[in-house]
Amino acid sequence: MASNTKSAILAQHRANDDLNTPLLSQVARADSDLAADGMRSPLAERIIAAASAALEDGQTHYVDVPGIGPLRAAVADYLKVSSGANYRQGNIVITAGLQESRFLSIQMIGEQYDSIALPAVVHPGVRKALGVRSRNPRTMPVDPARGYLPSIDAIAETASDGCRLFYLESPSRLSGAAFTAGEVAAISQILADKDAALIWDQGLAPWVDGAYASPAALDSDCARVAAIGEAYSGMGLASWFVGYIAAPEAWVPALQSQKQIMAICTSTASQYAALEADQLYSEARTRQLSLLGGLRADLLSAASQAGLRVVKGGAVNLIALQLSADNMNRLRRVGIDFAAGRLFGAPDLVRLNVNHSTAAALAALS
Amino acid sequence: MSQKKKSGTSLLYQLIGEARGYDDAIIMGRGDPDFDTPPHIVAAAKEAMIHHHNDYSPPQGLLPLRQAIAERVKRVNNIDVDPESEVVVTNGGQEALFLMVLAVTSPGDEMIVPEPNYNTYADSLAFAGGVKVEVQTYAETDFRADPGVVRQLITDKTRSLLLVSPNNPAASVISPSDMREMLDIAIERDLMILADDIYDLFVYDDFQHVSPASLPGGKERALTLNALSKSYSMTGWRLGWIVGPADLMARVAELKAAISGGTSVISQYAGIAALTGPQDAVEMMAEAYRKRRRMVLDALDEMGMQYGMPQGGQFVFADIGFTGLDSAEVAQRMLTEQHVLAYPGSAFSKDRKDYLRMTFLQPEDQLLEGLERMKVVMDNIMAEKK
Ligand SMILES: Cc1ncc(COP(=O)(O)O)c(C=O)c1O
Numbered sequence: 001m002a003s004n005t006k007s008a009i010l011a012q013h014r015a016n017d018d019l020n021t022p023l024l025s026q027v028a029r030a031d032s033d034l035a036a037d038g039m040r041s042p043l044a045e046r047i048i049a050a051a052s053a054a055l056e057d058g059q060t061h062y063v064d065v066p067g068i069g070p071l072r073a074a075v076a077d078y079l080k081v082s083s084g085a086n087y088r089q090g091n092i093v094i095t096a097g098l099q100e101s102r103f104l105s106i107q108m109i110g111e112q113y114d115s116i117a118l119p120a121v122v123h124p125g126v127r128k129a130l131g132v133r134s135r136n137p138r139t140m141p142v143d144p145a146r147g148y149l150p151s152i153d154a155i156a157e158t159a160s161d162g163c164r165l166f167y168l169e170s171p172s173r174l175s176g177a178a179f180t181a182g183e184v185a186a187i188s189q190i191l192a193d194k195d196a197a198l199i200w201d202q203g204l205a206p207w208v209d210g211a212y213a214s215p216a217a218l219d220s221d222c223a224r225v226a227a228i229g230e231a232y233s234g235m236g237l238a239s240w241f242v243g244y245i246a247a248p249e250a251w252v253p254a255l256q257s258q259k260q261i262m263a264i265c266t267s268t269a270s271q272y273a274a275l276e277a278d279q280l281y282s283e284a285r286t287r288q289l290s291l292l293g294g295l296r297a298d299l300l301s302a303a304s305q306a307g308l309r310v311v312k313g314g315a316v317n318l319i320a321l322q323l324s325a326d327n328m329n330r331l332r333r334v335g336i337d338f339a340a341g342r343l344f345g346a347p348d349l350v351r352l353n354v355n356h357s358t359a360a361a362l363a364a365l366s
Numbered sequence: 367m368s369q370k371k372k373s374g375t376s377l378l379y380q381l382i383g384e385a386r387g388y389d390d391a392i393i394m395g396r397g398d399p400d401f402d403t404p405p406h407i408v409a410a411a412k413e414a415m416i417h418h419h420n421d422y423s424p425p426q427g428l429l430p431l432r433q434a435i436a437e438r439v440k441r442v443n444n445i446d447v448d449p450e451s452e453v454v455v456t457n458g459g460q461e462a463l464f465l466m467v468l469a470v471t472s473p474g475d476e477m478i479v480p481e482p483n484y485n486t487y488a489d490s491l492a493f494a495g496g497v498k499v500e501v502q503t504y505a506e507t508d509f510r511a512d513p514g515v516v517r518q519l520i521t522d523k524t525r526s527l528l529l530v531s532p533n534n535p536a537a538s539v540i541s542p543s544d545m546r547e548m549l550d551i552a553i554e555r556d557l558m559i560l561a562d563d564i565y566d567l568f569v570y571d572d573f574q575h576v577s578p579a580s581l582p583g584g585k586e587r588a589l590t591l592n593a594l595s596k597s598y599s600m601t602g603w604r605l606g607w608i609v610g611p612a613d614l615m616a617r618v619a620e621l622k623a624a625i626s627g628g629t630s631v632i633s634q635y636a637g638i639a640a641l642t643g644p645q646d647a648v649e650m651m652a653e654a655y656r657k658r659r660r661m662v663l664d665a666l667d668e669m670g671m672q673y674g675m676p677q678g679g680q681f682v683f684a685d686i687g688f689t690g691l692d693s694a695e696v697a698q699r700m701l702t703e704q705h706v707l708a709y710p711g712s713a714f715s716k717d718r719k720d721y722l723r724m725t726f727l728q729p730e731d732q733l734l735e736g737l738e739r740m741k742v743v744m745d746n747i748m749a750e751k752k
Contacts, residue, residue, distance in 0.1 A: 003587055005525055005556045006614065009470060013617045023623045029422040040420045048419075051632075052412040060403035062396070062601045096457050096604065099627030128624040132468060133493070236419050239631040260375065261489040262464040263457045267630045268602035269411060 019131025021124045024339050026097070027238045033337040034352040034361060037098070037123075037173075038230065038238025039317065044284070047235065050276035051269045059268045065260045066252070067094025067244075068271050074278040075231060075244045083205065083227075084217030087246040091222055093255050094231070094274075096266045097241035098203055100259075101228040103129040105199045105245050106167065108254045109226055110135035113165035113197065117158045121148040123173035123201070124343040138163050147177020147312045147320075148346055152186045164196040170213075171204040174344040174351050175320040176313030178205070184213040191215070191224050203229035203243075206285050207315040209293050216246065223248050232277040234288045234317075242270040292316040296354045299362060306366030311349060319358065320351045327365055334364040375485060377694060378713045381701060388705040392736035394724045395709040397534065397680060400732075401599040401654075403636075404647035410639030414632050421631045425623035427455025427607070431634045434641040435607050443563060444580035445590060451612040454619050455629050455637075459564045459593030459606040464490045465621050466589045466608060470558040471496035475525040477560075480511035482683065482714040482721070484534045484562075499524070502717070505674040505685045509536035513547040520551070526558040527551070529578060532565040532678025535714050535723040539573040539677040549578050552587060558614075559588040564606075565679045567597045567652055570659060573677040579609070586611045589618065596680060597648055598640045603633040655680055658726035658733055665737035669744045680725055683711065687720035689747050696747065697722060703746070704739035 013019070028036045066072060072092040079085040095101045106129045110116050115136040118126060130137055140150040140158050149172055158166070168187070171178040179187065191198055198215060205212045219225040226247040231237070247255055259265075293316045303310050303321065311320035320341070323331075328350060331338055338361070341349025352358050378395070385391040426432070432449040439445040447453055456462040463486055471477060473495030479487055481500040491498050499519050503509040516527065529548060531540040540548065552559050559578050566575045579588040593606030608618055622628075659676060666673055666684055673684040686696055693710035700706050711721025724740075726733060 003556055003558075005558060006587060009472075009525075009558070010613055010617065012472065013620070019620050019624055023425065023627060025422050025424075026628055027420055027422050036422075043415065043419045048412070048415040051415060052408070055403070055408045055411060056405075058402040060408070060600060060602045062398050096626050096630070097628065099623070100625065103625045125624075125627070128620075132621060132624050133495075239419060239421055239423060239628075241626070241628055241630045257375065257489075258493070261486055261493065262461055262625060263604060264460045265602070265604070267457075267604045267633050269415075269632045269636075270630050273415075273632075 016131050018127040021128045021131065022343060023125055023128060028353070031357045032335050034358060035337040035339040036353060039234050039353070040238070041234050041236040043236030044280055046280065047273050047276045051273040054272035055269055059272060063265050063268055063271070065265050066256050067092065067266060071271050071275045074275060076246070078278060078281070079216070079227065079246055083202070083212055083214035085214055085227060085246065086220060086222050087216065091246050091249060091252065093245045093247065093252065093259060094266050094271060095243040095245060095259070096263055098228065098230045098243040099125050100263070101243040101245050102126060103132070104255050104258055105226050105228055105247070106130060106135060107133060108258050109197065109199060109251055110165060111254065115163050116165045116167055117163045118167050119150045119169070121172070121174055121345040122167070122169060126167060145312070147172055147175035149177050149179060152183055155187060156190050159190050159194040159196055164194060166196065167199045169201040171208060171313065171315040173201070173204065174341060174346060174349060175311045176204065176315030176318050178208050178314045179213060181211065181213040184215050185218065188215045188218040196224070198225045200225055200227045201229065202227050203233065204315045204317065205229065206233055207289065207292065207317040209289055209316055226251060231274045232281050234285060235277040235281065237270070237273055237277060240270040240273055242266060242274045289316060292354050295358065299354060299358055302359060302362045306362060308362070308365060317354050318351055319354055320349050322348050323350050330364055331361060336361045336364065378709060381697060381707055384701055385707045391705045391707060392728065392732050392739065393707045394728065394736050395707045397596070397725060397727065398601050399596060399599040399651065399727045400729055401651050403598065403600050403603070406643050407598065407600070407636050407640045411632050411636040414635030418631055418635055423628050423631050423634060425628050426453065426619045427629055428631065428634045431455055431638050434638050435609065438641050439609050442566060443577040445577055445585065445609060447609045448612065452609055452615050454608050454615060454622050455634060456606045456608060456622060457626055457629055458595055458604040459591055460486060461626065462591035462593065462606040462608045463487065463562065465618055466560045466591055467491055467496070468494050468621050469589060469614060469618050470526045470560065474523060476521060476523045477526045477528055478516055478519055478524060479528045480530070480533065482536055482711065482718050483530060485714055487528060503536060503538065505672055505683070508674040508677065509533065509538035509683070511540065513544055513551060516548065517551055520555050524555065524557060526560055528560045530562040531575060532568060534565065534679060535681055535683045536674055537676035537679040537681055537683060538674060539569055539575060542574055542576045545576045545578055546581060549581050549584050553583050559584070561588055561590040563590055563592045564596055566592065567648065568655060568680055569678040570656060570676065575678065589614060594637055594640050599651060600640065603636055605629065605633045605637045655726055658730060661730065661733060662724060662726050662737065665741065669741050680727055681723050683721050683723050685720055686722055690751060691747065692719045693722050694719070699747070700740055700743045704743050706736045706739045708740065
């Protein structure tokens, strides 16, 4: 028998474009897949050994909702060393990956504000998270010349309009462009002047070659900025779904309580693996950074020879191109999967991951 | 007592925090089996770390796992589902629960919920802006939810009916005839059914578990959750699922992608090993719980506690009203005086201040010791009363 109740639920569902936004996969499905959010990376023997030892040792039970203590401490230390942020163990909530970090922070920090300002070009996971329960999003225009980041003026204007919660990516999940130290200082000033708060997606920060500027470093008493990211990207853990939120102490109880409601805790195998990855990260990341940096430099010159327009970006793990519809079709025809800028809000862009297969994609365009 | 003002969950966290401070604490509260995950499942996870750590998994889960789940719900629950479109893998039963509630609830919608119940249902409903309509159940009638009462509570805002069988904390099992009647009501009044089968392998004596989705007319309006947490001792792996009709499951899959993107492939491979490998560990554990349940009931009888006969699940919900004290106070005294932690009923529902929930998820010697210690506190309380 047909159900009207179900039909009503489904009709409402179909009308919810935000919730139906397609997501990108967490790792590549094949060598020709340059669309994924995370990297396919080798997994160190030591990580396998540590995660298996934990499981064999009986770490197969529920653990603390915000994560195992040592991992929370390691993430806080890592954030201090890598970006100068002042978070401590008690500020950290370990999540089941970046999308959970997005969902929890947007929904629970969002609950405390009337609206949330988003860049017009942002990862589709943001709109998707808002599709579950809207937090009254407002859009800030972005500047193509700045890698599709919103300008400081746009942020200031939105704050002056009374919006007191911001969601920003640095580097941008589409272009890899990151805010400069000067811009970050200006953002911090706006937050302080307007008593505003910020969710800061810094998941791609490890792939910035050179100095990385974080507003969390300027938030000396950790009161306004929640930083989110995937934990130890590039360590072969993309499919293990482990991420973090580093949040002001006042926000942690709400995040923790919602994490309890929707997951109880994060998988122990993932947490113990991440804990071991922390030990190896400094060296492994430096190696990967230089490898990807070299590959990307080659891609940039190939793109320039082919007359392609590369979007200004900083992160070495991806390259964003402005492409005609014809060129996008060409990529599809040769079987290259790319992240369509359309999903982010920039229909004429594509994002390609930087790896050993990317050169073939550019060759198809020249 | 200050606990009275606290929410159920925060009261529990306070008690758990205190219990951690005692070296000799016996935890008879948390729903976490004492057994570690069977070794062949851990071995499969290790294999997956070596060979599959970079595997792509769609948000709804790896197909081989969905196939194993489809096979399991057919074999155990007699629910027919297509692994391609009617199964979504989740981060434990908890995420499944949250997703099910979100899937059918818009702000203002009412859900009928037998009480007492696992508090996450109320929390998830609150997140979704839904309204909980309670069907009260009592120890005297073994916590049976009366379909006649359900019928009376339906309004034009009612969208769904929650059926947790065996129930947590009440340990009641919905009888086949009550289940049929609940489904008939849902069909008649056009309600969605949310079925929580997480304790389906733990059913005692002659009681019988029935999934509403297995009954004629059930599947198209039921979402059914389960998880490996309780039956395979895999609480730390965060692996569960929802099965249901393809149209609603497409919505569940989008919601899953929106809230967490996917599920760890290591846990998923472990899940495949659990569901398709040898099942003797599951039977061994279930047998241990049967034996321990008897021990707990004997001890409660000795203490003069009333309880609804636990027909299933891994706990007993006992009435301590005769002490004249609030269960939060009794739980606190048990913890402080004897270092034994049982969960106060007020953690499950504001109306259950007279109840304590005890699990039988501890090794036998600890369980006996815990029950002995509880008896000391109960004797003290009764002596003070005189
Ligand atoms: C009735 C019920 N449903 C769902 C869950 C969630 O279990 P998990 O997320 O550990 O699989 C629990 C846990 O106690 C429960 O009692």
